[in-house]
Amino acid sequence: MSNIALSQKAQKLMKLCDQKDFHNLDDLLLAALLNSGCPAICMTEGCDHTAEMEPDQDQGFCQACGGNMLVSVLVLAGLI
């Protein structure tokens, strides 16, 4: 039996859902599309800092780890 490894992107998307209290990705994406601030999450391994970013942000500054790895949920999901 083989383990099906979730991609890093999928794992981060699920983390973001959890942290923002959304039950599924669809709800999270819908909220991101309807609101001006878009949820973003740090892609650095071991850092799951989240913040509100521009919808097309793909290298936002992370206040937790100091990297430029914050990616908006819409970019993560491949919608824009």
Ligand SMILES: [Zn+2]
């Ligand atoms: Zn970080």
